[in-house]
Amino acid sequence: DAGITQSPRHKVTETGTPVTLRCHQTENHRYMYWYRQDPGHGLRLIHYSYGVKDTDKGEVSDGYSVSRSKTEDFLLTLESATSSQTSVYFCAIREPGDNQPQHFGDGTRLSIL
Amino acid sequence: AQSVSQHNHHVILSEAASLELGCNYSYGGTVNLFWYVQYPGQHLQLLLKYFSGDPLVKGIKGFEAEFIKSKFSFNLRKPSVQWSDTAEYFCAARYGQNFVFGPGTRLSVLP
Numbered sequence: 735d736a737g738i739t740q741s742p743r744h745k746v747t748e749t750g751t752p753v754t755l756r757c758h759q760t761e762n763h764r765y766m767y768w769y770r771q772d773p774g775h776g777l778r779l780i781h782y783s784y785g786v787k788d789t790d791k792g793e794v795s796d797g798y799s800v801s802r803s804k805t806e807d808f809l810l811t812l813e814s815a816t817s818s819q820t821s822v823y824f825c826a827i828r829e830p831g832d833n834q835p836q837h838f839g840d841g842t843r844l845s846i847l
Numbered sequence: 848a849q850s851v852s853q854h855n856h857h858v859i860l861s862e863a864a865s866l867e868l869g870c871n872y873s874y875g876g877t878v879n880l881f882w883y884v885q886y887p888g889q890h891l892q893l894l895l896k897y898f899s900g901d902p903l904v905k906g907i908k909g910f911e912a913e914f915i916k917s918k919f920s921f922n923l924r925k926p927s928v929q930w931s932d933t934a935e936y937f938c939a940a941r942y943g944q945n946f947v948f949g950p951g952t953r954l955s956v957l958p
Contacts, residue, residue, distance in 0.1 A: 777939075
């Protein structure tokens with residue numbers, strides 16, 4: 735398995751609080767992604783990064799921000815969490831190259847009450 | 848808009864039955880296609896991928912998929928399923944740097 739660690743694995747918090755999820759990789763892959771997984775929707779892209787300090791928005795970026803100050807770390811922040819952001823969040827990494835697949839972390843289950 | 852659809856929400860089969868899960872993707876020029884599997888409580892794992900060349904792609908665990916360009920389809924098949932194949936299956940397409948996933952198909956295999 736790819737060296738991807740997501741932290742925390744589970745978190746319960748209250749509406750209006752800030753939340754930061756961390757994705758750490760040991761593979762030195764250039765591309766990193768944050769997805770949320772919800773029943774009936776599959777995985778939806780929140781943000782991705784194509785290098786240090788280089789990020790772009792995905793399909794469902796509203797309410798989320800990201801930062802990548804080092805190759806190995808990609809942080810996802812919910813500035814003021816809402817109940818609609820209750821979900822399972824997956825980080826993925828990928829090497830450059832058209833035929834390179836994504837490799838996924840174990841996910842973070844986030845519940846916002 | 849770029850999109851991936853999967854034909855079935857939930858498929859229930861008996862062991863040794865044959866499997867075919869449908870996947871269609873929207874046109875977007877050059878597209879790379881993937882099938883991932885997610886076992887309960889686990890992360891997504893790559894089953895197989897199509898980049899170019901032979902449209903019949905073989906993956907791990909006895910799965911294969913056929914790319915039919917004229918139908919914008921990339922269906923997943925397995926001749927004989929096992930109870931251990933119970934999982935959720937996701938089709939995905941890469942459009943440039945954007946990966947789009949289908950909603951998933953839950954497969955339940957009865958022993």
